[in-house]
Amino acid sequence: MHLSETANTGFLFLAPWLVFFPVIGLLINGIFGGRLSERMVGAVASLASGAAFVVSLLLFVTVSGSHGEAMRWHLAEWIHIGELSLDWTFRVDSLSTTMMLVVSGVGTLIHIYAIGYMHEDVRFKSDPGRFRRFFVFLNLFIAAMMILVSGDSYLMLFVGWEGVGLCSFLLIGFWYEMDTLARPSWANSDAAKKAFIANRVGDFGFLIAGFLMFFAFGSFQFDAVFAKAHEVPHEMIIAITLFMLIGVAGKSAQIPLYVWLPDAMAGPTPVSALIHAATMVTAGVYLITRSAPLYSVVHEAQNIVALVGAITALFAATIAVGQYDIKKVLAYSTISQLGFMVAAVGMGAYVAGMFHLVTHAFFKALLFLSAGSVILGVERGHHHAAHAHASPLSQRERARARESKGKKKEERHDAHDDHASAEHHEAFDPGDMRNMGGLRKTMPVTFWLYMIGTIALAGLPPFAGFWSKDEILLDASHHSQTIYWLLTVAAFFTAFYMGRQIWMVFFGEARHEAAAHAEESPKVMTVPLMILAALSILGGALNLPFEGFHNLGHWLEYTIGEVEALGLDMQVAGVSTVLALIAILISWLLYGRNPMKQGQVDPLKKGLGPIFTGMENKWYVDELYHAIIVTPFNKISYFLADVIDWRFWHDWFHEKVIAGTYNWISFIGLNEYADQKGIDAIANGLGVWTQNFSATLRKVQNGFVRSYALSVLLGVVLILGYLVLK
Amino acid sequence: MTLDLALFLLLALIAIASALGMLLSKNAVYSALYLVLNFVTVAVFYLLLGAPFIAMAQITVYAGAIMVLFLFVIMLLGTDELPKSQVLPWQRPLAIVLSVLLAAEATFLLVTKARPAGNVLQPDESVNTMENLRQLGMLLFTDYLLPFEVVSILLLVAMVGAIILTKKEKGAR
Amino acid sequence: MIPVDYYIILSAILFVIGVLGVLIRRNALIIFMSIELMLNAANLAIVAFGSVIKSFDGQIFVFFVIAVAAAEVAVGLALIVEIFKSKRSIDVDQMSSLKG
Numbered sequence: 001m002h003l004s005e006t007a008n009t010g011f012l013f014l015a016p017w018l019v020f021f022p023v024i025g026l027l028i029n030g031i032f033g034g035r036l037s038e039r040m041v042g043a044v045a046s047l048a049s050g051a052a053f054v055v056s057l058l059l060f061v062t063v064s065g066s067h068g069e070a071m072r073w074h075l076a077e078w079i080h081i082g083e084l085s086l087d088w089t090f091r092v093d094s095l096s097t098t099m100m101l102v103v104s105g106v107g108t109l110i111h112i113y114a115i116g117y118m119h120e121d122v123r124f125k126s127d128p129g130r131f132r133r134f135f136v137f138l139n140l141f142i143a144a145m146m147i148l149v150s151g152d153s154y155l156m157l158f159v160g161w162e163g164v165g166l167c168s169f170l171l172i173g174f175w176y177e178m179d180t181l182a183r184p185s186w187a188n189s190d191a192a193k194k195a196f197i198a199n200r201v202g203d204f205g206f207l208i209a210g211f212l213m214f215f216a217f218g219s220f221q222f223d224a225v226f227a228k229a230h231e232v233p234h235e236m237i238i239a240i241t242l243f244m245l246i247g248v249a250g251k252s253a254q255i256p257l258y259v260w261l262p263d264a265m266a267g268p269t270p271v272s273a274l275i276h277a278a279t280m281v282t283a284g285v286y287l288i289t290r291s292a293p294l295y296s297v298v299h300e301a302q303n304i305v306a307l308v309g310a311i312t313a314l315f316a317a318t319i320a321v322g323q324y325d326i327k328k329v330l331a332y333s334t335i336s337q338l339g340f341m342v343a344a345v346g347m348g349a350y351v352a353g354m355f356h357l358v359t360h361a362f363f364k365a366l367l368f369l370s371a372g373s374v375i376l377g378v379e380r381g382h383h384h385a386a387h388a389h390a391s392p393l394s395q396r397e398r399a400r401a402r403e404s405k406g407k408k409k410e411e412r413h414d415a416h417d418d419h420a421s422a423e424h425h426e427a428f429d430p431g432d433m434r435n436m437g438g439l440r441k442t443m444p445v446t447f448w449l450y451m452i453g454t455i456a457l458a459g460l461p462p463f464a465g466f467w468s469k470d471e472i473l474l475d476a477s478h479h480s481q482t483i484y485w486l487l488t489v490a491a492f493f494t495a496f497y498m499g500r501q502i503w504m505v506f507f508g509e510a511r512h513e514a515a516a517h518a519e520e521s522p523k524v525m526t527v528p529l530m531i532l533a534a535l536s537i538l539g540g541a542l543n544l545p546f547e548g549f550h551n552l553g554h555w556l557e558y559t560i561g562e563v564e565a566l567g568l569d570m571q572v573a574g575v576s577t578v579l580a581l582i583a584i585l586i587s588w589l590l591y592g593r594n595p596m597k598q599g600q601v602d603p604l605k606k607g608l609g610p611i612f613t614g615m616e617n618k619w620y621v622d623e624l625y626h627a628i629i630v631t632p633f634n635k636i637s638y639f640l641a642d643v644i645d646w647r648f649w650h651d652w653f654h655e656k657v658i659a660g661t662y663n664w665i666s667f668i669g670l671n672e673y674a675d676q677k678g679i680d681a682i683a684n685g686l687g688v689w690t691q692n693f694s695a696t697l698r699k700v701q702n703g704f705v706r707s708y709a710l711s712v713l714l715g716v717v718l719i720l721g722y723l724v725l726k
Numbered sequence: 727m728t729l730d731l732a733l734f735l736l737l738a739l740i741a742i743a744s745a746l747g748m749l750l751s752k753n754a755v756y757s758a759l760y761l762v763l764n765f766v767t768v769a770v771f772y773l774l775l776g777a778p779f780i781a782m783a784q785i786t787v788y789a790g791a792i793m794v795l796f797l798f799v800i801m802l803l804g805t806d807e808l809p810k811s812q813v814l815p816w817q818r819p820l821a822i823v824l825s826v827l828l829a830a831e832a833t834f835l836l837v838t839k840a841r842p843a844g845n846v847l848q849p850d851e852s853v854n855t856m857e858n859l860r861q862l863g864m865l866l867f868t869d870y871l872l873p874f875e876v877v878s879i880l881l882l883v884a885m886v887g888a889i890i891l892t893k894k895e896k897g898a899r
Numbered sequence: 900m901i902p903v904d905y906y907i908i909l910s911a912i913l914f915v916i917g918v919l920g921v922l923i924r925r926n927a928l929i930i931f932m933s934i935e936l937m938l939n940a941a942n943l944a945i946v947a948f949g950s951v952i953k954s955f956d957g958q959i960f961v962f963f964v965i966a967v968a969a970a971e972v973a974v975g976l977a978l979i980v981e982i983f984k985s986k987r988s989i990d991v992d993q994m995s996s997l998k999g
Binding site for chain 1: 813814817820821824825827828831832834835839
């Protein structure tokens, strides 16, 4: 490239390094990581991610310097077939830089946190060798995510899309040979497979959308597609956008494909925070925002997107109320918040959606990582208690059952689990909120961080969550009353389940000796949390709804066009704030005033009865899917394998028809004369001749170097002779 | 017949005779010494061709260093004559026939097809001077700098390789 | 003026003597010397041609050949010494274990 170009495009030439830095990190760790200490491995991975963050910052500076103009950096040719020409081109505009900053910024903090977290996790699970593998996967994820957000075409986006899906699979199944309580089982593998398959369904939709797009537009490149958005038939765009919605539902965990995300909590907590809360699952929101020119053409599709998002938001929020696992609550909360974002972008409120995406990345990462800190703290307490009391023999047994992450109490759909749970039925679960209580005193730092995250998520001013959620609600109130009320009720539940969690985890008395002995986490974990907490408090400043602010809105305008800047509507803001306060008050009445005792039934269960049972069991969606998809699928497979394949094709067709015919023909045609005198003789003759010939030929290789040299000389003489005579 | 040609023929005779001496000597020490003589005559040819630097390099590196190395190794391994061998009885006649053919073909091709137009330059006063050497040196250290450095690394590697090959491994024997 | 053909013929004769040495002799050291002789014959032809086209390139090429030959001799002789240590012989016909 020429110097003059550099001057014009600022740091644009660094764009490919968004991907290269994490790849370099993963190569270093993958190849040399075995010889490096854990500290070095973590440092390399964090530096790689941090370098990507620095690049993102420089690109941000460049883009703001050029007034948000979309810039491209062509790296290499990719596919050139006929009229289709696709390249590895990085697109840097205000939308993609926003995503880059979130991904690499939050990603780097989580890398640092994971150094501390995985250090203990691999020891509790007694396989320290996997520390390196974790960071290799994590860097791979950052690289894939960067491809996703910086691609200049739908196909490049799809490469990243599949890449992050792969990393998600690898990291959910990180402890693939055990369940979340470290008992030998295939539960974690099954969770990973579930995530992968649910995502395949979504990706299938995305692929169909891609095929239709190529059929209709003849290109995958963003600008080329958007330029023709008004020329292509309306129905075609509806089809494309709706198939794309299936992809979004898979990746961003919306109804009906959300079921994988709660199970994805089988992965280590930093993974839950990075992939399954802050970044990867928001890819769907990014996709819709990126495709804004397509969606804004078809209002029907927009309405469906908004409705799906709003229903998901409420539905998941109700399930979160009935969960006992600290990470499961957050998982359903993530689904619910993703519903908010999808609803927002569905309504055309792209700025509100992206705003919530950013703030949610801050406070949900904070919450997940704090939850990880809580779980490790309880785990340490349990370890402590086990050491203090147990006899050496049972201590070993307990060490095997030891566990540091979220868990699944009921693994009904999992047949492999049976042998394990019978053996270790009393395994301690450090992620169960019923085992916690009173952690405010033992883990004060984590407590305050968790409080900040909770308030931000519950949407109390002036924390980040309030501003972004309020903007979505405000847009919804302008757009559709149905969606507005769905989201408002969802926000109410959000505040309630977060309040419930706070009271259950941090207040009252310890309900288990492990919680009583819980210990605070080290600095390497808490410092990134503090940064995230600061962002959770101040993140709202990105897009304050006052005249002269709306920074994010104006920033994104460069990419997605004119955005209506809404002010602060006191009615909407007031309703949501009051509802949130009421929800927290109710949760205090239920869980805070009279803290739960050990073994006590959830007080909400007494009041709501069967409804709470429904929430607790996730409205039996898994069982429903099992009944309408998995069981028929198994039956059809069985039918195909046993009846069609084995009995019909093998027993009847193959054995009777083909074999019978063949026997008959051979009886006629291959009697002694034709067979032994004719065919056998030829075959044997060939064999004998080959043997003799090879025996002769073998003598040529006699092992004497000099005779080899003579052969070479013969060859030289022949070749030169040919040249002479030519 | 000019003086040049007479000198050439004389030297060529010496070169061929010494090469045959190398080939036919029973004793490896004699072979090595014949080869030294051959190398020296080739060095004189280089001088005749106006390549004094190569001639000197030939004498110091080939006739000097390399052949001394050979003599050392011969002394190390002994000069015992090898016993008569009955294997490969056809090797010798075939080799001679093919070699003669090769010589004929190579000469024919080189002289008729691969030969550049013109005759060998007569070495004049300008050739065997410092100026000639200076030009060669300039070329070596400008256009051919990279190959030059690569060759220096190659020599280092060969040195290390030779040491490692002949080093006695601890406990191996 | 000596025609370049003379040099070429001389070079071819020397080369063929080297070839014969490799083919006929069984002493590994003499085979090695014959290889050196072949290298020299080639060098001679290169310098002669370089002289005809009035270029230094031939000489520079020969210079590199000499340097590489020095490296080759160092490693090759080390190998011969090693082989002698294990076989107690420098007869190349003794090294015929790689046969079909």
